[in-house]
Structure formats: structure tokens, C-alpha cells
Amino acid sequence: MHxxxxxxxxxxxxxxxxxxVPAWYWAGYKVKNTLNSRQAPLVAIAAAFSFVIxxxxxxxxxxxxxxxxxxxxxAIVIGPWAAVIAISVALVIQAVFFGDGGILAIGANCFNIAxxxxxxGYFTYRFLGxxxxxxxxxxxxxAGAAAWAGLNVAALVxxxxxxxxxxxFMTADGSALYSPYGLNTAVxxxxxxxxxxxxxxxxxxxxxxxxxxxxxxxxxLDNYDHLSTQAVGxxxxxxxxxGIVLLLVCTPLGLLATGTxxxxxxxxxxxxxxGYVPAGMGRFAGRWEGFLPEYAFPEEKGxxxxxxxxxxxxxxxxxxxxxxxxxxxxxxxLEGVGESTPAYLISGALGLFLVIGVALMTIRVLxxxxxxxxxxx
Numbered sequence: 268m269h270x271x272x273x274x275x276x277x278x279x280x281x282x283x284x285x286x287x288v289p290a291w292y293w294a295g296y297k298v299k300n301t302l303n304s305r306q307a308p309l310v311a312i313a314a315a316f317s318f319v320i321x322x323x324x325x326x327x328x329x330x331x332x333x334x335x336x337x338x339x340x341x342a343i344v345i346g347p348w349a350a351v352i353a354i355s356v357a358l359v360i361q362a363v364f365f366g367d368g369g370i371l372a373i374g375a376n377c378f379n380i381a382x383x384x385x386x387x388g389y390f391t392y393r394f395l396g397x398x399x400x401x402x403x404x405x406x407x408x409x410a411g412a413a414a415w416a417g418l419n420v421a422a423l424v425x426x427x428x429x430x431x432x433x434x435x436f437m438t439a440d441g442s443a444l445y446s447p448y449g450l451n452t453a454v455x456x457x458x459x460x461x462x463x464x465x466x467x468x469x470x471x472x473x474x475x476x477x478x479x480x481x482x483x484x485x486x487x488l489d490n491y492d493h494l495s496t497q498a499v500g501x502x503x504x505x506x507x508x509x510g511i512v513l514l515l516v517c518t519p520l521g522l523l524a525t526g527t528x529x530x531x532x533x534x535x536x537x538x539x540x541x542g543y544v545p546a547g548m549g550r551f552a553g554r555w556e557g558f559l560p561e562y563a564f565p566e567e568k569g570x571x572x573x574x575x576x577x578x579x580x581x582x583x584x585x586x587x588x589x590x591x592x593x594x595x596x597x598x599x600x601l602e603g604v605g606e607s608t609p610a611y612l613i614s615g616a617l618g619l620f621l622v623i624g625v626a627l628m629t630i631r632v633l634x635x636x637x638x639x640x641x642x643x644x
Contacts, residue, residue, distance in 0.1 A: 268333075268380055268425045269361065271531055272369030273545075273552025274446040276436045279428060284374030290351065290382055297348035299633045306345065306490065307630040310353050312507050313341040314626040315619045318357035319514045320472075321367075322562065322615055324524035325465060332524045333465035336380055336421070339388030339414035340473045344480070346491035347389040352633075354381035356626045360618055366557030379425045388417025401488050402481055411474035415466040419458065422465075426450075426457035429530050436547065444547035446530065447537065456529050479510075515615045519608040562614035563607060 275283075302310075317337050324332040342350040355377045361367035368376045395409035430450030433443055448456070480487050483506045490502070527536070534552040538544040559565075 268336075268376070268422060269358075269368035269528070269531060270372040270375055270379075270425065270428070271533075271552060272371045272554065273534060273548035273550070274369075274432065274530060275372055275375055275428060276432060276445050276547060277371070279432065280369075280371045280375055282374075283372075283378045283428075287355075287374045287377050287382065290378070291355065294348040294351040295633055297346075298352060298630070301346065302349060302630070302634055304634045306349075307627065307634060308504060309345050309487070309490070309502075309507075310349050310630045311623045311626040312504070312511065313345050313350065314353035314356045314622045315511050316514070317341060317354045318360065318618050318622045319511060319518060319615060321357070321361070322518040322521050322611070324521040324528075325468060326524040326526070327460040327464055327529075329460070330526045331460065331529045332526050333460060333528055334521075335465065335469045335472055336384050336418060337469075337472070337476075338380070338384035338421075339392060339410060339417045339469075340476045342385035342389035342491075343392060343410060343477070344487050344490055347386045350385035350389070351377075351381050352629060353626060354385060356629060357381075357622050360621045360625065362557070364558050364621065365562050365614060365618065366555065366560040367562075369551075370555050371551060375425075375428060379421045379428070383424050384417045384421040386417075387420045388413045391416045401485065406488075407474045407477040407481070410477040411470035414473035415470040418469045419461050419466045422457050422461040423454070425530075426454045429453040429457070438546065442543065443541075443545040445545055446548075447541050447545055448530075453530070460529070511619070515612070515619060518615050519604060519611050522604045522607050522611060559610070559614050559617070562611050562618075564610045 272280075298310075320337045321334045324334055327333050336354070338350060338354060341353060345353065358368060358376050358381055359373060362370055362373055362376070392409050392413035395412055396406045399405040399409070427450065429446045429448060430453035432446035433449035433453070436444040438444060446453070477488070484502050486502045532540075534544045534548050537548065
């Protein structure tokens with residue numbers, strides 16, 4: 268769901284920025300007035316969790332990939348508005364330092380992944396788990412179902428953004444200016460794998476984490492409900508930190524998934540697929556690729572691109588699904604995975620350092636007055 272630059276028109280990308288700026292302000296306002304400074308490390312850990320879980324690429328039918336987000340479990344623990352800030356921090360770091368998602372498309376990516384996903388997931392969880400005890404089966408099932416809903420609504424919004432480009436922005440001869448796929452292609456291409464695979468993984472992961480927190484940090488599952496009353500009990504950071512480190516160590520497993528997520532192909536790949544590079548995409552795509560593009564060392568980037576070229580896009584410009592696409596997917600190369608693992612781990616560690624640092628600074632600014640009151644008290 269990380270939309271690269273060039274897929275969205277300036278009007279669409281600008282509109283998403285115009286929505287997210289007040290959304291970030293409102294999220295900051297809510298956090299400023301509800302967050303206890305003792306919860307500040309939780310926001311940083313939540314941002315780190317979102318960053319690292321998105322490094323686990325999941326192979327999907329047709330040769331593409333996807334990833335979980337963790338938006339709902341983050342929103343359950345720190346609240347939907349703090350989740351907006353935490354996941355936004357992760358997305359900005361991904362775009363700026365690793366070229367994962369476009370710079371111009373940050374507003375759209377934050378709207379889809381950092382706003383829609385946790386907010387829909389959280390309020391679905393509240394609706395499904397209403398009046399049930401925190402340690403009841405209904406609650407962790409509700410968390411999983413809400414995670415599935417949040418992720419799929421986010422995927423649907425992303426698909427509509429893609430599809431509208433193919434419907435609205437064309438040259439005089441009918442060629443696409445940006446994303447070449449219309450709604451009839453973008454919606455099924457995005458939704459089928461997300462509803463069947465990625466959403467299910469998001470749901471199972473969320474329920475498992477809910478149960479893990481119930482065993483190790485039960486106070487966190489009522490954390491957001493008690494923020495306004497400052498009646499939060501003590502929680503343990505150590506299990507959370509250990510969990511993040513273990514996830515980081517396991518991130519190279521994401522390299523086993525060859526291919527590229529739908530809608531995240533480079534302009535050269537689109538050109539090979541449809542026979543031309545849309546003019547708008549050619550103008551904006553690839554202008555900024557980050558300091559460690561694709562979480563790889565610069566000399567490895569060419570090898571990664573070669574792998575992607577063999578994993579052809581699965582949907583043609585006419586909207587038909589290429590049956591042979593799955594057969595063209597490159598086989599998993601354990602040797603290649605081994606060579607890419609050091610860069611992936613270093614990128615992950617650097618990303619976690621940056622995400623935690625930026626998230627802590629952000630929360631420190633937002634809770635400055637609260638912290639002074641606590642010190643005076």
C-alpha cells in the first residue's frame with residue numbers, strides 16, 4: 268500500500284496532504300490533552316513495531332507481495348489518535364530514508380495506512396467488543412476481526428485512489444497520465460489478495476499480540492480507556508522491547524517473498540507492461556529513492572531490480588489478469604537472501620533508531636505542558 272510518486276496526480280496527492288495536515292493537528296491535539304507522559308515510550312515502541320512489521324513482505328497469488336501494518340493493535344494500546352502519529356512517523360522515515368513510498372505521496376500513504384487503518388480498526392474493535400471483559404474471548408476475537416476490517420478498508424481506499432487516476436487523468440489520445448489502471452482493475456487487484464491473505468495475517472497477528480499482552484502486560488489493553496483519568500497502572504517495557512528486537516532479527520524472512528507489491532512497480536516495469544511510461548509518472552517517479560533504497564546497499568539495488576523484472580506485474584493495461592504471471596515469478600534464491608540480509612538488518616536497525624527518536628521527540632513536544640504539570644505536582 269506504499270504508493271510511489273508518479274502513480275497519483277498532483278491534484279490527488281495534494282488533496283491527501285490537505286486532509287492529513289488537519290488530521291495530524293487534530294491527532295496532536297487529542298494526544299496533547301489525553302496522553303500521560305508515562306505513555307510516551309509506548310508511542311515510540313508502537314511506531315517501531317509498525318515500521319518493522321511492514322518489513323515482512325508476504326508472497327501473494329499472482330507474484331506480488333503485501334505486508335501487515337499492526338494499526339489496530341497499536342490503536343487499542345495507545346489510542347487511535349496516537350496511532351495516527353506513531354504510524355505516520357514510521358511512514359515518513361520509510362519514504363525519506365528508504366524510498367518506501369513516495370515523498371509527494373506521503374499524504375496519501377499516511378491517510379490510507381496511518382489514518383484509515385487504525386481509526387477504522389479501533390472503532391470496529393470497540394463496537395464488536397462492547398461490554399465484554401478485557402480478558403474475554405470476545406475481545407481478542409474482536410481485535411482480530413477489527414484488524415481485518417481496518418486493513419481492508421485502507422486497501423479499498425488505496426485501490427480507489429489508484430483507479431481514479433486511470434479513469435480521470437488521460438492525454439488527448441487516451442493514454443494514461445499516472446496510474447494506468449481503472450477502478451475495474453485496481454479494486455479487485457488490491458482487494459482480493461488483501462481480503463484473502465494480508466487481512467487474514469493482520470487479523471491473526473493482532474489476536475496473537477492481544478493474547479500476548481493479556482499474559483504479559485494486561486494493563487496496556489485498558490491503557491487508552493484510562494488515559495483521561497490518569498489511572499493507568501504500571502506496565503512492563505522489557506517484553507515489548509524484546510519483542511521488537513526479535514521481530515527485527517526475523518525481518519530477513521521478508522526477503523523470501525519475491526516480486527513487488529501491486530501498484531509499487533517502477534516506471535520501467537510499467538513501461539514494459541503497458542508499452543509506454545505515462546507522462547505524469549515519468550515526470551514524478553523515481554526523483555527521490557532514499558539513502559538506502561529498498562533497504563539495500565546501493566550496489567545491491569541493481570540485483571534487486573533484476574529480481575523484480577522477472578516477477579512481472581499480474582494485471583495488463585486492458586484490465587485482464589495474466590494467467591502466466593505466477594509462472595514468471597522468480598524462484599526464491601537463498602543465496603540472494605543471504606547476501607541481502609546484512610543490509611536488511613542494518614536498514615531495519617537504522618530505521619528503528621530513527622523512528623523511535625522522531626516519535627519520542629514528537630511526543631515530548633506534544634506532552635511538554637503535561638510533563639511540567641507533573642513535575643510541579
